[in-house]
Amino acid sequence: MGEDTAKTRLAGVLERIETACRACGRDPAEVTLVAVSKFHDASAVAALAACGQTIFGESYIQEALPKIEAAPAGLSWHFIGHLQRNKAKLAVGRFDLIHTVDNVELAHILQKNAAAQQLTQAVCLQVNVAGEAQKSGVAPEGLDALAEVVAQCPNLRLDGLMVIPPVFDDPEGARPAFARLRELRDALASRLGRPLPTLSMGMSGDLEAAVTEGATHVRVGTDLFGPRI
Numbered sequence: 668m669g670e671d672t673a674k675t676r677l678a679g680v681l682e683r684i685e686t687a688c689r690a691c692g693r694d695p696a697e698v699t700l701v702a703v704s705k706f707h708d709a710s711a712v713a714a715l716a717a718c719g720q721t722i723f724g725e726s727y728i729q730e731a732l733p734k735i736e737a738a739p740a741g742l743s744w745h746f747i748g749h750l751q752r753n754k755a756k757l758a759v760g761r762f763d764l765i766h767t768v769d770n771v772e773l774a775h776i777l778q779k780n781a782a783a784q785q786l787t788q789a790v791c792l793q794v795n796v797a798g799e800a801q802k803s804g805v806a807p808e809g810l811d812a813l814a815e816v817v818a819q820c821p822n823l824r825l826d827g828l829m830v831i832p833p834v835f836d837d838p839e840g841a842r843p844a845f846a847r848l849r850e851l852r853d854a855l856a857s858r859l860g861r862p863l864p865t866l867s868m869g870m871s872g873d874l875e876a877a878v879t880e881g882a883t884h885v886r887v888g889t890d891l892f893g894p895r896i
């Protein structure tokens with residue numbers, strides 16, 4: 668990806684976020700753009716970084732770790748993929764936010780390795796809002812119990828919730844799932860008695876609907892890097 672292309676695409680996505688914010692009375696500074704670089708190499712990351720993008724998201728540990736080494740220093744990396752238990756310890760301390768904690772065993776592995784490294788690992792809980800059989804994420808009914816375990820882990824910091832909604836042709840189709848995630852977050856925050864600021868939701872096709880429903884982190888791949896091969 669050339670730098671002109673990167674610049675144009677980044678400006679386009681930032682403009683969409685800004686327009687969506689303006690339409691619903693939000694401050695665009697409340698929405699963080701996570702540039703999803705999976706299947707794109709370190710040079711594509713460098714091109715976008717040269718345009719000012721600092722936060723990148725990856726879905727596969729074995730793809731991400733060498734890419735992080737090869738990419739410009741000083742970027743912030745987020746993990747947004749399904750985290751297998753046998754790879755979980757490799758994620759600790761490498762990613763500023765792990766968006767996808769969805770079970771107690773995984774939380775315990777992250778806690779143990781964060782303690783060993785004497786660091787605090789920020790995490791979100793991924794919720795399977797629509798109860799889709801094939802999809803990762805804790806069921807809404809299991810959210811409180813998982814959140815209580817994570818909240819008790821001294822080396823994990825629970826920032827909020829994340830969702831990958833069902834796929835729709837209509838970009839507004841995912842909106843009820845986004846609204847539901849916000850409601851679950853509000854209820855959980857009041858139950859835990861502390862704010863859970865992060866709502867990770869919205870991708871290339873539906874970021875406007877997500878912003879309207881309160882997204883703080885939108886995860887955009889295709890519209891920044893082009894199609895994945």
Ligand SMILES: *Cc1c(COP(=O)(O)O)cnc(C)c1O
Pocket residue numbers: 703705726747748831870871872886887888889890
């Ligand atoms: C790949 C991926 C994205 C980016 O999706 P695009 O439609 O390419 O913007 C966002 N979130 C997650 C969890 C992903 O796996």
